[in-house]
Amino acid sequence: MEQGPAGGSGPAAAAGTGGLLLPLSETEQQRYSELFSRCCPPPEAAAGGSSVGELFRASQLPPDTLHQITEVCGAKRVGYFGPAQFYIALKLIAAAQSGFPVRIESIKNELPLPRFMALKNDTEVCYGTPAEFHGVKFQVPHATLEKNSYKRTDEGDKQEHKSPPMSPICSPPASPSTYQRIPLSYGYGKARSGLEQQHGAPYEVRHSTHQQDGPSSGNYGAKSALTCSTPNRSLSVEREQQDSSSQYSDDPWRITEEQRDYYINQFRSLQPDLNAFISGQHAFPTGSVAKNFFTKSKLPIPELSHIWELSDVDCDGALTLPEFCAAFHLVVARKNGYQLPETLPETLLPEFLQAACLKPVRDCALFDSYSEPLPSSQQSRDFGRAEKSSAEEVPDNSALLQDGKKDDKQALKVSTTLKTIPKEFQHLTVKAAAQEPTALRARPRSRSYSSTSIEDAMKKGEEPPTPPPRPQKSHSRASSLDLNKIFQQNTQAVRSGWLPPPPPALPPRPSVSQTEQPSEVELHPQMNRPPSQAEENSSAKKEVVLAQPPSKPARRKLRTEAQGLETPELSPTINVTSSLPAVKPHLPVQKQSSKQKRAIQTAIRKNKEANAVLARLNSELQQQLKEVHKERIALETQLEQLRPVTVL
Amino acid sequence: CDLFCSQNYPLYIRSVPTENELKFHYTVHTSLDVVDEKISAMGKALVDQRELYLGLLYPTEDYKVYGYVTNSKVKFVMVVDSSNTALRDNEIRSMFRKLHNSYTDIMCNPFYNPGDRIHSRAFDTMVNSMMMQVC
Numbered sequence: 001m002e003q004g005p006a007g008g009s010g011p012a013a014a015a016g017t018g019g020l021l022l023p024l025s026e027t028e029q030q031r032y033s034e035l036f037s038r039c040c041p042p043p044e045a046a047a048g049g050s051s052v053g054e055l056f057r058a059s060q061l062p063p064d065t066l067h068q069i070t071e072v073c074g075a076k077r078v079g080y081f082g083p084a085q086f087y088i089a090l091k092l093i094a095a096a097q098s099g100f101p102v103r104i105e106s107i108k109n110e111l112p113l114p115r116f117m118a119l120k121n122d123t124e125v126c127y128g129t130p131a132e133f134h135g136v137k138f139q140v141p142h143a144t145l146e147k148n149s150y151k152r153t154d155e156g157d158k159q160e161h162k163s164p165p166m167s168p169i170c171s172p173p174a175s176p177s178t179y180q181r182i183p184l185s186y187g188y189g190k191a192r193s194g195l196e197q198q199h200g201a202p203y204e205v206r207h208s209t210h211q212q213d214g215p216s217s218g219n220y221g222a223k224s225a226l227t228c229s230t231p232n233r234s235l236s237v238e239r240e241q242q243d244s245s246s247q248y249s250d251d252p253w254r255i256t257e258e259q260r261d262y263y264i265n266q267f268r269s270l271q272p273d274l275n276a277f278i279s280g281q282h283a284f285p286t287g288s289v290a291k292n293f294f295t296k297s298k299l300p301i302p303e304l305s306h307i308w309e310l311s312d313v314d315c316d317g318a319l320t321l322p323e324f325c326a327a328f329h330l331v332v333a334r335k336n337g338y339q340l341p342e343t344l345p346e347t348l349l350p351e352f353l354q355a356a357c358l359k360p361v362r363d364c365a366l367f368d369s370y371s372e373p374l375p376s377s378q379q380s381r382d383f384g385r386a387e388k389s390s391a392e393e394v395p396d397n398s399a400l401l402q403d404g405k406k407d408d409k410q411a412l413k414v415s416t417t418l419k420t421i422p423k424e425f426q427h428l429t430v431k432a433a434a435q436e437p438t439a440l441r442a443r444p445r446s447r448s449y450s451s452t453s454i455e456d457a458m459k460k461g462e463e464p465p466t467p468p469p470r471p472q473k474s475h476s477r478a479s480s481l482d483l484n485k486i487f488q489q490n491t492q493a494v495r496s497g498w499l500p501p502p503p504p505a506l507p508p509r510p511s512v513s514q515t516e517q518p519s520e521v522e523l524h525p526q527m528n529r530p531p532s533q534a535e536e537n538s539s540a541k542k543e544v545v546l547a548q549p550p551s552k553p554a555r556r557k558l559r560t561e562a563q564g565l566e567t568p569e570l571s572p573t574i575n576v577t578s579s580l581p582a583v584k585p586h587l588p589v590q591k592q593s594s595k596q597k598r599a600i601q602t603a604i605r606k607n608k609e610a611n612a613v614l615a616r617l618n619s620e621l622q623q624q625l626k627e628v629h630k631e632r633i634a635l636e637t638q639l640e641q642l643r644p645v646t647v648l
Numbered sequence: 649c650d651l652f653c654s655q656n657y658p659l660y661i662r663s664v665p666t667e668n669e670l671k672f673h674y675t676v677h678t679s680l681d682v683v684d685e686k687i688s689a690m691g692k693a694l695v696d697q698r699e700l701y702l703g704l705l706y707p708t709e710d711y712k713v714y715g716y717v718t719n720s721k722v723k724f725v726m727v728v729d730s731s732n733t734a735l736r737d738n739e740i741r742s743m744f745r746k747l748h749n750s751y752t753d754i755m756c757n758p759f760y761n762p763g764d765r766i767h768s769r770a771f772d773t774m775v776n777s778m779m780m781q782v783c
Contacts, residue, residue: 290758291759294759301759302767305760305768306768306769308758309754309757309770312756
């Protein structure tokens with residue numbers, strides 16, 4: 001890793017809070033949040049991949065390092081760069097520039113602010129060309145292409161480039177949709193993006209005083225007022241959105257919108273009524289709902305016990321939605337290496353969370369049916385307990401509801417992002433999804449997040465805990481981004497726990513939701529182009545994409561992978577075609593026809609990949625089937641052997 | 649010194665200032681016999697809050713032992729210095745009540761199996777603060 005210009009970066013900025021959990025110093029926070037808002041001006045939660053890529057390149061770190069950083073921060077996994085991932089990435093960049101290895105641990109120390117040479121405008125960062133970013137799959141809106149060329153010319157010379165693409169492109173998944181499980185990440189992300197992106201005068205002052213990042217400051221200054229205003233706007237919007245839910249502060253115990261939505265989704269899978277609660281125990285011989293749920297995270301029992309202690313503030317043996325969010329958040333934090341606090345952090349208090357929880361619930365069209373005020377949940381304890389007894393049915397209900405909801409929201413970034421929730425608690429939802437033969441759409445949806453969560457949990461036991469799916473750098477296209485992530489995670493999740501490793505290649509799904517190709521983008525940098533173009537037609541494509549799933553009921557049996565793959569397959573074709581006309585009007589200036597061709601080619605490629613993936617999946621399933629048959633035969637023979645004994 | 653017992657094995661022991669833990673262990677174990685005696689003496693009488701408190705079990709020259717049993721037959725035993733004459737019965741009762749409440753909170757935790765040692769930090773905090781008040 002090159003020390004790079006980091007030498008210049010004022011260590012003064014490194015006067016971090018030095019808290020237990022990756023705290024961000026004030027300057028860091030400002031810087032980061034600034035940068036983040038630069039990367040995703042619109043009120044989205046995730047930074048545009050291209051802009052992020054540019055920003056990273058501006059850090060003058062070697063591509064390998066940047067790639068590593070991307071992986072560590074979880075953007076690849078998540079498929080987009082949400083605040084959490086972004087912040088972590090920025091912190092890692094700072095660490096790398098200071099000579100530390102790219103690790104989560106290294107950013108626990110105070111580090112100088114990362115330096116970005118020739119930082120481009122926020123817009124550019126947002127719409128940066130992911131393709132250029134090694135391994136980082138960003139959705140490359142066509143505007144990004146512009147920027148790419150622009151950037152290439154001046155290594156990160158961010159100009160107003162971003163301005164035009166900013167609005168249409170930089171629509172990272174709605175903050176609610178991005179799930180940033182890593183408290184550190186979002187904590188950092190907020191601070192960083194705020195700092196770096198909010199490149200307003202005040203920030204510059206801060207920058208100059210706190211870090212001698214002359215070049216980067218200069219770059220920031222280069223941004224047009226528009227850029228600044230946009231990030232400000234976006235940031236303020238973000239702040240507004242997430243304000244209640246603990247925004248960009250250096251507090252790792254704050255829950256971002258995405259995380260909250262994820263938690264709410266999970267809660268929903270356990271208990272459809274948000275006003276009720278998840279009982280710690282219920283009459284079923286299967287054991288307590290919440291206990292099983294959290295046990296899936298594979299944390300040791302004493303820690304889970306402590307988490308429960310912290311989160312169940314009313315000590316009633318059940319978790320209301322805010323309590324559940326807090327508990328889930330603590331689990332996430334723990335899995336990512338944070339030490340559990342002795343007392344519940346302020347931002348995780350149920351009262352605090354309740355207000356916040358209400359927001360995403362209401363904002364999310366997805367949860368329309370559940371828009372009952374959360375506080376009432378406190379009252380319905382007993383009722384909730386009774387409800388809880390039907391834990392089995394909950395997933396079904398939730399899935400059903402999700403189905404209905406899915407129809408409503410085409411561009412539901414939230415839903416899509418929800419799917420990208422960490423796979424810890426996938427099982428519940430997966431079962432529910434399996435039981436539902438209808439609503440193919442809902443299935444992928446529920447599966448996506450449920451599976452992801454469960455799978456994640458399962459995977460966590462298998463792999464070193466990786467950050468929960470974070471918003472990838474896909475930036476603008478929330479919908480596409482989400483879908484991609486979902487599918488990606490679905491496959492990953494399934495791979496870890498359920499079926500034989502699902503074809504990891506989600507790449508075939510590029511155009512699934514046009515915009516949401518972040519996951520695919522990650523896997524296939526080439527895909528970036530089509531996704532970027534697809535982005536433009538986000539809304540149109542999403543509908544197309546959504547329409548796709550129902551057309552293939554047969555394949556749905558395969559669950560996540562199948563669905564994920566199917567939709568991408570169908571969607572790419574449709575998207576391509578639909579995108580073609582759509583692209584034209586959207587594409588600002590650039591070579592539309594060439595992009596279209598590229599899109600078509602990409603789509604073709606993706607389709608082929610999807611085919612390969614499906615073929616692989618098919619063979620894997622066949623193998624599984626054989627194994628199951630063998631087992632069955634063995635059991636039957638055993639039964640036969642035992643039978644004569646009992647017949648005495 | 650506090651001790652919780654269930655099925656006559658300790659779930660939780662904490663003693664304050666003095667370090668004679670072993671001696672307290674012995675004291676508590678012997679007092680368990682007294683507790684059992686009182687429980688059996690109660691017979692089938694309805695067990696209400698008042699009867700949960702067993703009162704002074706065993707006054708010795710050095711200390712007093714108080715007992716308290718929950719409805720689930722978990723026994724709380726408290727040993728206090730005789731020099732602490734300031735401790736009145738009401739205070740002891742309130743302390744036991746607090747202990748009982750904390751214990752039920754622990755029980756609510758689905759990850760806690762009845763019969764396990766109690767490792768809850770919140771519980772520790774509560775007990776420590778309570779003992780600090782007295783000693």
